[in-house]
Amino acid sequence: MAAEHEAELRALAGARRRLALLLTAAMVLIYFGFLGLIAWQKPLLGRLVVPGLSLGILLGALVIVSCWILTWIYVRWANTRYDPEIERLRGHL
């Protein structure tokens, strides 16, 4: 019985790690993608989306917004899915 719960615990830790790595990869792609555009696509970023707002400024603000969204996704998953499972297993172990 205990062995079963230990296995469940490892699976849960694995699920957390996979989500953490996935979200980290997303963050790395977003930020270094932005830096890549700054480095190699300067004219593109200078293009205006609406008067006054260049694509570069819009994307920069979106990098900040994406940080909020990614952390929100993780915290929501961890608080509603991960924590209750951990608590349940803690009771058994």
Added chain:
Amino acid sequence: MILTQAPVTSLGAPSLVAKAFFFLFLATTLGITWWAARRTRTTEQFYAAGRSITARQNGIALAGDYMSAASFLGIAGLVSLSGFDGLIYSTGWLVGWPVVLFLIAEPLRNLGKYTFADAVTVRLQEKPVRIAAAVGTLATVTLYLIAQMVGAGGLIRLLFGLSYEAAVAVVGAAMIAYVLFGGMLATTWVQIVKAVLLLSGAAALALLVLLRFELSPARLFAEAAARFGDPVLSPGKLVAKPLDAISLGMALMFGTAGLPHILMRFYTVPDAKAARVSVFYATGIIGAFYLMTFILGFGAMVLVGPDTIRAVDAGGNMAAPLLAELLGGTAFLGFIGAVAFATILAVVAGLTLSGAAALSHDLWVNVVKSGHADAREQLRVARLATLVLGVVAVLLGILFKGQNVAFMVGLAFAIAASGNFPALILSMFWRGATTAGIVTTMLVGTGATLLFIYLSPTVQVDILRHESAWFPLKNPALVSMPLGFLSGLVVSLLRPEPAAARAFAALERRATLGQAAE
């Protein structure tokens, strides 16, 4: 030729209001310290505020620990002089936080006690790892402290007209008082007060700017482009070499996850869930703050003008204070000046506390005394270390007067990204990590960063005025971080440590369930 008008400003000749805000902040924070001192009797209280800080409080304190005067005044200044390029920094200073959340915060909280070395040494041989971690911590903290102290001296001189040495001494004395008497509890509340002041100050200023542009940032940017040309809205000279931008980006992104004074804050909350939620708050606050600095920068460019800003301070650091004076008069300038002062104090207090913890908890208690030191001795050594570190910081601040130390913050991030961060990742997530491997990672990461920065254009060309530099990158993280990881990987693979590998399952269990699981 356009003659620039002499700037009309009361900067450097502080008004009564400025002095009042300044002393009000000092009195409040010293009052907090007095309150905290009576609740700081054990090592757990001194280093970790008795784990009594809530997730929301810690989130605000993390933001207060992290947002430096360099990012407030520096980014606003950079934007006011060069437009878009400042955004590269605004985003860079934030993107490390999600990484802290996903990879570090929870396992660190579950594995450790007071310092990040606690988490790294689990299952490894304590003494060598702690020595190496202390080297990484002290290198990061010292460089960061020098940059803050030199910045503080210059800023307070500009804002309040105090002499450089007196300014550094005032900052040093206040920071020693907070940490020495009030420990982590006082440090936390100083950081919370600072974060609230900084955020409300920046928000009020941004609102005053936007009120002139029908609350539309786009109209503000359009006005800037109309006056100073479209290039202010697109990437400019800052990123001349793509690899420089990517290297700096790596240092900022992964260095945040290896800063000892930030990591230490995760021990002040009761559990891993609180650690997690606190990063969520911190990311929200810091992101909002950097969005506002961008508005402030463009506001200063349009309303104050780059020529006036440059005339006061060539680096642009006074853009935000000048904007405050223009929009809100002397009183608002006084408030913003006090906010800048609070900002510096909160950061240096956090740095001093984490450096003191490395000296006392890691080196003295666990290496010299092999963990056998009673509570009284631990606390005494921690306070002594605080005092020593505080005095050293003041002396270094005075020693480096007039030097160009702006690069030292980037350097501190590069060391954190190349030594501390890889050591944490390898030791917490890789079964095969060994004592020798982790020690190698930290020493190679730290050493390579220092060597490369010395050989880089940052030191060779900008400071020593040589024609060229041997190492091409301004920030070495692009090379030193992979070196840190690889060296630890290779050494671990060459000489496996069976005991460490066997203990990995127990580490994973504890990283998931917390210390209570033992």
